[in-house]
Amino acid sequence: MRILVIDTATQALSVALLDDGVPAGLFHEIVGRGHAEALMPAIAALPEGGRADAIAVDLGPGSFTGVRIGIAAARALALAWSLPLKGYGALSLIAAKAAKQHSGGPIAATITGGHGELFWQCFEPDGLTPITQPASTPIPTLAAMLDEPVLYGTGAEALVTARGHGAAVTLYPNSADYPLIAGLPPLPPSPIYCRDADAQPMPSRP
Numbered sequence: 001m002r003i004l005v006i007d008t009a010t011q012a013l014s015v016a017l018l019d020d021g022v023p024a025g026l027f028h029e030i031v032g033r034g035h036a037e038a039l040m041p042a043i044a045a046l047p048e049g050g051r052a053d054a055i056a057v058d059l060g061p062g063s064f065t066g067v068r069i070g071i072a073a074a075r076a077l078a079l080a081w082s083l084p085l086k087g088y089g090a091l092s093l094i095a096a097k098a099a100k101q102h103s104g105g106p107i108a109a110t111i112t113g114g115h116g117e118l119f120w121q122c123f124e125p126d127g128l129t130p131i132t133q134p135a136s137t138p139i140p141t142l143a144a145m146l147d148e149p150v151l152y153g154t155g156a157e158a159l160v161t162a163r164g165h166g167a168a169v170t171l172y173p174n175s176a177d178y179p180l181i182a183g184l185p186p187l188p189p190s191p192i193y194c195r196d197a198d199a200q201p202m203p204s205r206p
Helices: 035-044 064-081 090-099 139-145 156-163 175-180
Strands: 002-007 012-019 022-030 054-058 085-088 107-112 117-123 135-138 150-153 167-169
Touching: 002 035, 002 064, 002 175, 012 035, 012 175, 022 175, 035 064, 054 064, 064 085, 085 090, 090 107, 090 117, 090 150, 090 175, 107 156, 117 139, 135 139, 139 156, 150 156, 156 167
Parallel strands: 002 054, 054 085, 107 150, 150 167
Antiparallel strands: 002 012, 012 022, 107 117, 117 135
């Protein structure tokens, strides 16, 4: 089974072509911006242009623009190649990766949001079973809510700084880690935003 995994929900641009869970091709780089320009060339550079038996895409939460870019590309390729498309959550992938190095207690996964907020979700120690739903919360409020000694994800350092204690392990979603969550029920390919978009439509004129 060959799966093309597309992950553009954070500052990382990450695409992988997995043969039975083993990377046949991988591009993973912290690019910050520019996902729209770099995504399709990264896919085209994979073996056989990224052709697969199925496509998996990160639905967020994370960058509104990044989430939309990844889903749009995944939908277009799935339609063009007549492939099944499944989604997964960015926080789930971070938690599953964190579980490989975590020892005891719930896992708190975080992703940098906008307007002084973090996206976050807590999981059982296995990194696969969610305890809470994904949410977006102001950093000071979240710092008072979470008491886990170790925090994971792209927002971990900001949260530890706000709390004044604990340890931060910065983890970005990596498409090569998809096999860690491949056994979870796939999500429909729709964005997980957790809050309203920054840009609002112009009010219609009377």
